Amino acid sequence: xxYRLYYWPKIQGRGExxxxxxxxxxxxxxxxxxxxxxxxxxxxxxDPRLKTPSFAxxxxxxxxLVIGQVANILLYLGDHHDLAPKTEAGRLWAHQxxxxxxxxxxxxxxxxxxxxxxxxxxxxxxxxxRRTRAFLDERLPKFLGWFExxxxxxxxxxGWSIGNQLTYVDTSLFQIVEGLRYxxxxxxxxxxxxxxxxxxxxxxxxxxxxxxxxLASDRRIAFNEDGIFRHYAELDE
Amino acid sequence: xxYRLYYWPKIQGRGExxxxxxxxxxxxxxxxxxxxxxxxxxxxxxDPRLKTPSFAxxxxxxxxLVIGQVANILLYLGDHHDLAPKTEAGRLWAHQxxxxxxxxxxxxxxxxxxxxxxxxxxxxxxxxxRRTRAFLDERLPKFLGWFExxxxxxxxxxGWSIGNQLTYVDTSLFQIVEGLRYxxxxxxxxxxxxxxxxxxxxxxxxxxxxxxxxLASDRRIAFNEDGIFRHYAELDE
Numbered sequence: 194x195x196y197r198l199y200y201w202p203k204i205q206g207r208g209e210x211x212x213x214x215x216x217x218x219x220x221x222x223x224x225x226x227x228x229x230x231x232x233x234x235x236x237x238x239x240d241p242r243l244k245t246p247s248f249a250x251x252x253x254x255x256x257x258l259v260i261g262q263v264a265n266i267l268l269y270l271g272d273h274h275d276l277a278p279k280t281e282a283g284r285l286w287a288h289q290x291x292x293x294x295x296x297x298x299x300x301x302x303x304x305x306x307x308x309x310x311x312x313x314x315x316x317x318x319x320x321x322x323r324r325t326r327a328f329l330d331e332r333l334p335k336f337l338g339w340f341e342x343x344x345x346x347x348x349x350x351x352g353w354s355i356g357n358q359l360t361y362v363d364t365s366l367f368q369i370v371e372g373l374r375y376x377x378x379x380x381x382x383x384x385x386x387x388x389x390x391x392x393x394x395x396x397x398x399x400x401x402x403x404x405x406x407x408l409a410s411d412r413r414i415a416f417n418e419d420g421i422f423r424h425y426a427e428l429d430e
Numbered sequence: 431x432x433y434r435l436y437y438w439p440k441i442q443g444r445g446e447x448x449x450x451x452x453x454x455x456x457x458x459x460x461x462x463x464x465x466x467x468x469x470x471x472x473x474x475x476x477d478p479r480l481k482t483p484s485f486a487x488x489x490x491x492x493x494x495l496v497i498g499q500v501a502n503i504l505l506y507l508g509d510h511h512d513l514a515p516k517t518e519a520g521r522l523w524a525h526q527x528x529x530x531x532x533x534x535x536x537x538x539x540x541x542x543x544x545x546x547x548x549x550x551x552x553x554x555x556x557x558x559x560r561r562t563r564a565f566l567d568e569r570l571p572k573f574l575g576w577f578e579x580x581x582x583x584x585x586x587x588x589g590w591s592i593g594n595q596l597t598y599v600d601t602s603l604f605q606i607v608e609g610l611r612y613x614x615x616x617x618x619x620x621x622x623x624x625x626x627x628x629x630x631x632x633x634x635x636x637x638x639x640x641x642x643x644x645l646a647s648d649r650r651i652a653f654n655e656d657g658i659f660r661h662y663a664e665l666d667e
Contacts, residue, residue, distance in 0.1 A: 243583075244523070244583060245519075245522075245523045245526065246576075246579065246580075246583070247526070248530045248533070248573075248576050257519070258518075258519055258522065260522055260526065261526045261530075262525075262526045262529040262530065264501075264529060265522055265525050265526045265529055268522070268525070269522060281495075282482075282494070282495055285482075285495065285497055285502055285505070285506060286481070286482045288499075288502050288505070289482065289484070289497065289498045289499045289502045292499040292501060292502055292529075292532075293485045293498075293499065295529075295532075296485070296536070299533070299536055303540065303544075307540075307544050307545060307557065307561070308544060308557065308560045308561050308564060309560070309561065309564035309568070310564075310569075311564055311568050312564070320544065320545065320557050320560075323545045323546070323557075324544070324545050324546065327545060327546030327547075327548055327549070331546070331548050332547075336485075339483075339485050342483065343483075346480075346481060346483070
């Protein structure tokens with residue numbers, strides 16, 4: 194089966210949390226809006242016959258299923274590609290961590306858009322500065338501390354976050370590390386010094402041959418100021 | 431089995447999305463912090479031996495499982511109490527809608543806390559006004575329109591949102607309607623006039639005998655200005 198991934202074509206954004214595990218397991222997929230354009234994506238998204246429309250991209254077509262919401266897509270991929278534990282307890286735990294990553298992404302997004310997604314960054318710059326300050330000083334250490342604790346309690350000798358092998362939580366933590374390093378290089382350097390386990394997970398993911406090949410390919414979009422992780426020097430202080 | 435629910439004792443907050451389905455099915459549960467106090471909750475949350483610690487309440491103890499993240503708890507309750515479809519497609523769809531409700535709750539929270547959860551509302555009142563304006567004008571109609579569409583596409587004669595019976599999505603939509611009516615009575619009255627299906631779901635949930643009894647009991651905490659849905663008259667304009 195070839196998956197069809199629907200996401201904005203010019204950003205990593207939340208779609209990257211789906212692209213990474215697809216690439217890591219060598220799944221066949223078409224990145225629809227990148228190959229056929231945004232209208233092709235919107236046509237599916239707005240199709241009145243679709244039983245499971247998404248509030249927003251990304252969504253993944255898997256045979257007859259059309260699945261929206263990143264963590265939900267990963268729940269599916271976890272089951273079908275051995276990217277999560279098989280027991281009920283293990284599945285729920287991996288998903289719980291992923292949902293906390295979802296919360297983290299929303300907070301990162303709001304650092305540059307604290308007032309409205311309908312306004313430009315330039316129109317909420319002052320508020321963005323205040324929100325980013327609170328994010329970097331309070332929320333970032335709290336989230337990183339929790340992720341670090343998750344990995345520590347897992348106790349995998351290799352260093353994985355869930356069980357003893359690669360899961361979608363690991364690819365998501367990799368994306369967090371990459372994104373933070375891009376958006377807030379100064380603050381991140383300081384914060385990651387206290388999070389060696391997260392850095393280790395990130396290194397393990399990057400060292401997966403398929404991920405390594407993906408990152409070197411033109412399928413990996415560069416970070417930019419339209420995505421979730423944006424670099425505005427004035428915010429990284 | 432008696433569940434143990436861990437959540438802040440003086441607010442509905444996100445915990446209410448778990449209390450409602452527990453009440454709707456007549457499940458036995460102890461609301462730990464309300465009966466034994468917040469320290470009893472924190473002791474479990476911070477227990478270093480716990481394999482699955484939560485980033486924040488609520489979390490639910492179900493036998494040997496300790497499950498965090500509202501949508502994840504509902505995924506579990508859906509399976510064990512017939513509060514969600516049984517097929518893979520149906521389970522994923524109900525969960526997708528619930529995850530969009532999670533997003534909605536985060537946005538409602540940020541109307542009164544757009545800058546930082548670490549600051550009082552009074553210290554971000556100006557920004558709250560701007561964010562709420564954008565929320566009520568742009569985001570609220572978009573979310574309500576999507577929920578309305580979800581129910582319409584389901585096509586249940588009775589009016590349920592998923593399949594032909596009560597699910598955790600219905601109890602969550604009920605909570606959204608109640609919360610909006612409390613927080614933004616003026617704006618909500620206008621908006622819900624365009625969302626008859628959501629109102630119908632809410633009425634169906636409220637008419638469930640066990641829910642009705644719960645709402646009349648002192649187990650239902652009143653809305654207040656410490657929860658997610660807060661009423662500040664100046665924001666509802």
